[in-house]
Amino acid sequence: MDQQQYQQIEDQITPPTPYFKNVIKAFLVGGLICTIGHAITYFYIIFFDFTETTVGNPTAATMVFIAMILTGLGLYRKLGQFAGAGSAVPVTGFSNAVVSAAIEHKTEGLVLGVGGNIFKLAGSVIVFGVASAFFVALIKLILVTMGVVEW
Amino acid sequence: MKKMALALFCIPFFLFGCSGEQLVEVKNTANAEQNQNVEEVIKNSNDVYAGNAIFIDDQLLVAVQAKPWLDYKKSKIEKNLKKQIEEKYPNLEVFVSADYKLYWETQKLLEEEDEKKVSDELEKLKKLAKEET
Structure with a gap:
């Protein structure tokens, strides 16, 4: 077979x-x-x-x-x-x-x-959450500084 | 047959949201003529299904409930309503919120007789609404 x-x-x-x-x-x-x-x-x-x-x-x-x-x-x-x-x-x-x-x-x-x-199991979730939150906040900070959106 | 019965049983629950009536209540101890305007503004807004307005001293607190599908643009609705209401009452301090907490508490305040209590509670609510964490 x-x-x-x-x-x-x-x-x-x-x-x-x-x-x-x-x-x-x-x-x-x-x-x-x-x-x-x-x-x-x-x-x-x-x-x-x-x-x-x-x-x-x-x-x-x-x-x-x-x-x-x-x-x-x-x-x-x-x-x-x-x-x-x-x-x-x-x-x-x-x-x-x-x-x-x-x-x-x-x-x-x-x-x-x-x-x-x-x-x-949860560690990767926590790290991913913290890291992605940091980058989202960074992008938003840049957008606010440029005057595209408000807080 | 059983499934059919279950489906029929569920239909009323899906239709609960369809009643198009708007519930607007206004509490005003000083001047009854003022009521009309704010009631009209809330009723004319298509994004809101219920609202409470309380006049006390020189303040006006408006708590509204946005329609379920429009929950995501609550702050926009608040802003719009605030602008419209401020136009009608230029000499009042207007505070508009679409938060459920404020709606719930104002519902209770509508029946409250003691003005001092209402005023105190209002201050507390405003402080609460500013809290972010």
Whole structure:
């Protein structure tokens, strides 16, 4: 059996990926997470002194906290299995990436285990965010100095 | 059949946004004639679906809610409205905001009787609106 034949047989046996179903699941769960986030936003606006401009920080913090608890209890993994990208794209997925790495390497010690591995997945995201924010701010500063846009 | 029922169940939720009525409320303790103008300005604006206006001393606070699809150009709407309202009331200090917090709080202030309290609350709201972090 050469490589081509093997490939053919493999293609025949592999069940088709349910792309459409996956997309729908991701859409629904991702939307649900964002709806919860929005509810928290309104909670902070109505009961505390936050405006629409300032409410983003406490909302993100709360969502991260909730996802952290769910990850610790092992529930976020089930959600991730069901929804895929729908649970990974919102900020809760970021929280899950940090906490699950910390839990996974707990046995290797606090410094070399948890400390060395906690940002394994999320570190690149943080660095990318900081670097791109710097460049966006730089571009905006140049545009403002030239008088094209306002702050 | 089940799916059909679900779809039919969902339709009203999609249609909630379609009622075209604008809710504009004005609170004015000193001069009732002034109300008309600001109400007209808010009602004439096509980008706004609700608004509250409060006159107190020589200040006018207008809190509006932009239509959902126009949320991204809120500051532009604020600027436009402020300009229009300032034209009608040249001797008042006008403050316009499209923030939900201000809309929510002014909704409560509309029923408040104590003028001192309203005035204090207004100052607080203005300070809050300037906050950026």
